[in-house]
Amino acid sequence: MTALTVFTFSGDWGLPSTGPFALKLIKWLELAGIPYRQAIENSPGKGPKGKNPWIELDGERIGDTEIIIGLLAKRSGFDIEAELSPEQKALSHAVRRMLEEHFHQVLEWELFAHANGAAYIRDLAATMVPRPLAGTAASVYSRRFHKQLHARGIARHSDEIIAAKGKADVDAVEALLGEKLFLVADRPSMADVTAYGLLMPMAKWPMRTPVADDIKRRPRLLAWLDRISDSRAEQRLAA
Ligand SMILES: N[C@@H](CCC(=O)N[C@@H](CS)C(=O)NCC(=O)O)C(=O)O
Incomplete structure (x- = not known):
């Protein structure tokens, strides 16, 4: 395959990127064994769909992880769910959505609207733009996300309801995992890869926010996230 560049938010919390969708894409590439170059770009507006991540392949910029993974799966012949039954595929799809x-x-709300998440964003802004502008940059960013989260629906609820809604999703994931190694089969599916992207940042960030704290109190879930983190193409091929 020709050279592939993946544009992601910068890394932190021991992760190669803080972006949930970037982590999902990077993990899928690792499982597929597809080499890539990571380029840090913290302005999603530069991407073809105004969202992070995106890729550059054969001179073309492509956004949206579902579309990117679909395209690369076709080109490489790597189908992460090749051995799943139609029912397992449907389950994986539902969990991913x-x-x-x-x-x-919920993740974005804790990061941008919760006081402890917002403080992290302010400190991050200070590392990216000169001090006098950092406060303004952080509040512009935070207002933009508030608007988005209100339009998407979550920000219309109280803090308690948002936390309960987030924990309900985590409960569902943990119940589905049960005693299994992965969510729907004995190897990672798109549900696991996506869960890694969406849950791992909250499991790792040091800020005290309600749903992240709840994830950190679930050892079985943390062990599974580490298992996905450690999964590589070699293991898949050897399995
Ligand atoms: N459906 C997209 C979602 C990407 C997405 O929501 N990215 C977020 C960061 S995790 C983003 O760039 N948000 C910035 C914005 O909306 O301004 C995908 O799968 O790539």
């Missing part, structure tokens, strides 16, 4: 379309709102 729950995490991307609902849980992602």
Whole structure:
């Protein structure tokens, strides 16, 4: 395959990127054994869809992890769910959509609207723009996310309801995992890869926020996230 560049938010908390969708994409590439170059770009507006991550392949910029993974899967012949039954595929799809379309709102709310998340964003802004502008940059960013989260729906609820909604998703994931190694099969599926992207930042960030704290109190879930983190193409091929 020709040279592939993946544009992601910068890394932190021991992760190669703080972006949930970037982590999902990077993990899928690792499982596929597809080499890539990571380029740090913290302005999503530079991407073809105004969202992070995106890739550059054969001179073309492509956004949206679902579209990117679909394209690269076709080109490489790597189908992460090749051995799943139609029912397992449906389950994996439903979990992925729950995490991307609902849980992602909770993650962003804790990061941008919760006081402890917002303090992290302010400190981060100070590392990116000169001091006098950092406060303004952080509040512009935070206002933009508030507006988005209100439009998506989550920010219309009280703090308690948002936390309960987030924990309900985590409960569902933990119940589905049960005593298994991965969510729907004995190897990672798209549900696991997506969950890694969406849950791992909250499991790792040091800020005290309600749903992140709840994830950190679930050893079985943390062990599974580490298992996905450690999964590589070699293991898949050897399995
Ligand atoms: N459906 C997209 C979602 C990407 C997404 O929501 N990215 C967020 C960061 S995790 C983003 O760039 N937000 C910035 C913005 O909306 O301004 C994908 O799968 O790549």
